[in-house]
Amino acid sequence: MFSIAERIVGMYNTRANNLVYPMRLALYQPDMPPNTGTMMRLCACLGVGIDIIEPCGFALDDKRLKRAAMDYIDHLDFTRHRSWEDFAAQIGNRRLILLTTKAAIPYTDHAFRPDDILMVGRESAGVPDDVHNRADARILIPLRPPLRSLNVAISAAMALGEAVRQTEKLNSV
Numbered sequence: 001m002f003s004i005a006e007r008i009v010g011m012y013n014t015r016a017n018n019l020v021y022p023m024r025l026a027l028y029q030p031d032m033p034p035n036t037g038t039m040m041r042l043c044a045c046l047g048v049g050i051d052i053i054e055p056c057g058f059a060l061d062d063k064r065l066k067r068a069a070m071d072y073i074d075h076l077d078f079t080r081h082r083s084w085e086d087f088a089a090q091i092g093n094r095r096l097i098l099l100t101t102k103a104a105i106p107y108t109d110h111a112f113r114p115d116d117i118l119m120v121g122r123e124s125a126g127v128p129d130d131v132h133n134r135a136d137a138r139i140l141i142p143l144r145p146p147l148r149s150l151n152v153a154i155s156a157a158m159a160l161g162e163a164v165r166q167t168e169k170l171n172s173v
Contacts, residue, residue, distance in 0.1 A: 023112075023167065024049040024077075025160055026087065026096075026119040028127050030152075031057035035123060038153040041072040046164055049077035053087045057122070084131060091117060095136040099159050100126060101149055103138035110139045112163040120152050 025043050030036045030052065043050040052060070060080070081087035095116045099107070119135070121127035132138070141155055149155075 021046070021048050021164065021167065022115040023160075023163060024051055024117045025156055026051040026053060026117050028053050028084070028119055028121045028131060029055060029057065031123040032152075033058045033063075035151065035153045039120075039156050040076055040078065042153070042157055042160065043078075044072035044076040046160060048160060048164070049079070051079045051081060051087060051117070053081045053084055055083075057124070088134060096134060097137045097139060097159075097163075098127065098132065098135035099140070099155050100132065100135075100138050101140055102126075102132070103140040105137070105139050106142050107139040107159045107162055110137060112166045114167040116163060118156070118159055118163060120156050123152050 025039060025048055027036060027039060027050065036052070036056070036058075040050055042048075081090070095113060097110065097112070097116050097118045099118065099120050119127070119131075121131075126132075139159065141150060141158055143150070150158075
């Protein structure tokens with residue numbers, strides 16, 4: 001058994017025994033360890049896999065990341081990707097659904113599929129145009145003006161919760 005730090009830092013895939021959904025959450029070059037840890041915990045609790053696309057804005061053995069992820073890392077299907085190109089080459093024909101403030105479709109109006117990959121961008125900058133253009137769909141969480149965005153972990157939780165709600169009947173058939 002690997003320690004939490006070894007599992008976070010290791011350049012390999014981890015597979016939790018309790019993965020429930022083929023759906024995944026991808027974090028594009030995350031900036032903030034507490035948000036990343038929170039999303040790792042979210043995915044572990046929902047039975048959804050997570051992909052972290054490097055480079056990150058912090059060391060993956062950061063204390064704040066470990067504090068937010070807690071011992072949930074042992075229940076997480078987690079894959080690190082050295083770059084956007086590595087990630088893009090591995091997703092095959094799965095749909096990439098980008099959460100972005102530049103979208104027109106509310107997340108509640110999007111029809112999710114069980115094997116979708118939901119992606120969130122960097123807290124500080126979102127995703128570059130080439131990643132934005134690669135997305136099969138772009139969704140947003142409508143906010144009341146003049147407010148511009150939610151915390152990325154809260155956004156991920158809202159969209160992932162809706163995706164799981166929509167697809168859980170498909171997974172139980």
